Amino acid sequence: MKKNSTSPWLKAGLALGTVALLVAPLAACSSDSSSGDTSGGTSQADIDAAVKKGGEITWWTWGDTTQDWADAFMKKNPKVKIKVVKLDNPDATVTKLQNAVKAGSGAPDIVPVEYQTLPQLTMSGALADMSAYGLDKYEDDFTASTWNAVNVADKLVGIPLDSGPMVMIYNTKLYAAAGIKEAPKTWDEFVAASAAIHKYDPSAYIANGGDAGFFTSMIWASGGHPFKTEGENVTIDLQDQGSKKFADMWGGMLQKGELSQVATWSDEWTKSLAQDKLGTLLMGSWMIDMGEDYGVDKWKAAPMPTWDGQPGSAENGGSSITVTEQSKNKLIGAAVLQFLAEGDGRDLVNQGGFPATVATFDEPEWSNRVYPAYVDEQKANQVGAASAKSVIPGWQYLPYQGYANNVFADSVGKAISEEGDLNAALKEWQKTLVDYGNAQGFTANK
Known part of the structure; x- marks a missing residue:
C-alpha cells in the first residue's frame, strides 16, 4: 500500500453512535503479525x-x-x-x-x-x-x-452469526378495515395502501418515517448502490437510481402526512402497533418473532414490495x-x-x-414454527427464508458507516420530522459524508 502520512485510518476519529473511535493504519501496511501463529496456511x-x-x-x-x-x-x-x-x-x-x-x-x-x-x-x-x-x-x-x-x-x-433479510409484517385488522384485501406486492400498491389507511383513520399510518439503518436497507432493497470503497477511494451517490426511486416514493407519502413521526423502538411506537395506529413493519426477519406487546393473532408476514413485483430484498441488521x-x-x-x-x-x-445458515431453512421444526402474533397459524419463517434468497447482491457499507448513521438525523432525519424533501436531504447527507471522508484523508468523490 502507498505510504501516506495522512492515512485516514490514522487520522479519522470515526464516530459510531455518539462516541469518537480511534483508529489505526490499514492492516495491509503492517509488516507482520505479532501473534505467532498466522504465517502461511x-x-x-x-x-x-x-x-x-x-x-x-x-x-x-x-x-x-x-x-x-x-x-x-x-x-x-x-x-x-x-x-x-x-x-x-x-x-x-x-x-x-x-x-x-x-x-x-x-x-x-x-x-x-x-x-x-x-x-x-x-x-x-x-x-x-x-x-x-x-x-x-x-x-x-x-x-x-x-x-x-x-x-x-x-x-x-x-x-x-445471524441475518436480517427484510420482510413486510402487516396488521391484517387495520388493512382490512381500510379496505385492503391483501399485502401490497409493488411499491405502487403500497402507496395506495398508505392513502387508504390514513383516509380510514387520520390517526393511523402505514409506517413511520424511519432511521438511518432503515433508509440504507430500503435503498438497498430498491436496487441502490450509493456507497463504494476501493482502498482509500470512496464514492458516494445518494442520488443513484435506487436511492432516488426510494426517496421519491417515501417522500411522497411523507409530504402528504401519511407517515408517522413516532421513533422506532420508542414506547409510542410500541403503543401505535398495539393500538392499530401503525400498520406495517419493514424490517429484518428477526422481527418475525415479535412479542405479544404488539398484539396477537392480527399480523401476517409478506415479501417486501418491489418496483416490478418480482422478488427483491435487502439485509436489515445482523x-x-x-x-x-x-x-x-x-x-x-x-x-x-x-x-x-x-x-x-x-x-x-x-x-x-x-x-444465516441455509440448511436451517429446510428444517421442518424451524420452517413450520407458528408464532402467536400471526393469523391463520402462518408459518412466517418461510417468508423470511424466501427473502434471504432474494437479497440483491453487490451492497457495500461506508468505511465510516457509524459516522454516517450518527449524522443522518442532521439532514434526512430533519426532513422526516419536517415532512420535507427527502432527495434534497439525501444530497445534504451526501455532502456531509464526502466532506468528512476527505477531511479524514480518504479520497471521496474525486
Whole structure:
C-alpha cells in the first residue's frame, strides 16, 4: 500500500453512535503479525493441536447468550479457558476495540461485529484474516448476503452469526378495515395502501418515517448502490437510481402526512402497533418473532414490495463473530469460530435471531414454527427464508458507516420530522459524508 502520512485510518476519529473511535493504519501496511501463529496456511491439525494443548482467551460481547456458547465450547475442550466480558452494546464494544487498536494492545481474542461495521474495523487493522485457517470452507453453508458481508477487502474477517433479510409484517385488522384485501406486492400498491389507511383513520399510518439503518436497507432493497470503497477511494451517490426511486416514493407519502413521526423502538411506537395506529413493519426477519406487546393473532408476514413485483430484498441488521488481529491465540479463535459455524455450536447460535445458515431453512421444526402474533397459524419463517434468497447482491457499507448513521438525523432525519424533501436531504447527507471522508484523508468523490 502507498505510504501516506495522512492515512485516514490514522487520522479519522470515526464516530459510531455518539462516541469518537480511534483508529489505526490499514492492516495491509503492517509488516507482520505479532501473534505467532498466522504465517502461511494453517491446517486443521494445527487448530486441533492448539485446542488440545489449551490456553486462555478473552471474548467480548454485548449478547446475553455468549456465556452459554463459551461454556459449551469449554465442555468439549476442557483445556481451553474462555473469559467472557459483557459490554453494554455494539457501539461500546466497537469503541473499546478501536481504542485497543490505537493503543496497540488490550484487544480481546474474539468479538462480535455488526455487518455494517466490518469494513471500518477491517480497514483499521482490528480484525484478523481467517481465510488462512480454512474457514472459507463454510461459504456454501451461509446465505450469499451474509457471506459477502464477512468478506471485506479480499479478507475473510469472520463468520456470520445471524441475518436480517427484510420482510413486510402487516396488521391484517387495520388493512382490512381500510379496505385492503391483501399485502401490497409493488411499491405502487403500497402507496395506495398508505392513502387508504390514513383516509380510514387520520390517526393511523402505514409506517413511520424511519432511521438511518432503515433508509440504507430500503435503498438497498430498491436496487441502490450509493456507497463504494476501493482502498482509500470512496464514492458516494445518494442520488443513484435506487436511492432516488426510494426517496421519491417515501417522500411522497411523507409530504402528504401519511407517515408517522413516532421513533422506532420508542414506547409510542410500541403503543401505535398495539393500538392499530401503525400498520406495517419493514424490517429484518428477526422481527418475525415479535412479542405479544404488539398484539396477537392480527399480523401476517409478506415479501417486501418491489418496483416490478418480482422478488427483491435487502439485509436489515445482523452480526458476525471475528478474531482480532491482536489475538495471541488465533488458532483457538479459529476453533471457536468453527464450533459456531456448524453442529452443536451453530444450533446454539440459531436459537436466537434469524439464522444465516441455509440448511436451517429446510428444517421442518424451524420452517413450520407458528408464532402467536400471526393469523391463520402462518408459518412466517418461510417468508423470511424466501427473502434471504432474494437479497440483491453487490451492497457495500461506508468505511465510516457509524459516522454516517450518527449524522443522518442532521439532514434526512430533519426532513422526516419536517415532512420535507427527502432527495434534497439525501444530497445534504451526501455532502456531509464526502466532506468528512476527505477531511479524514480518504479520497471521496474525486
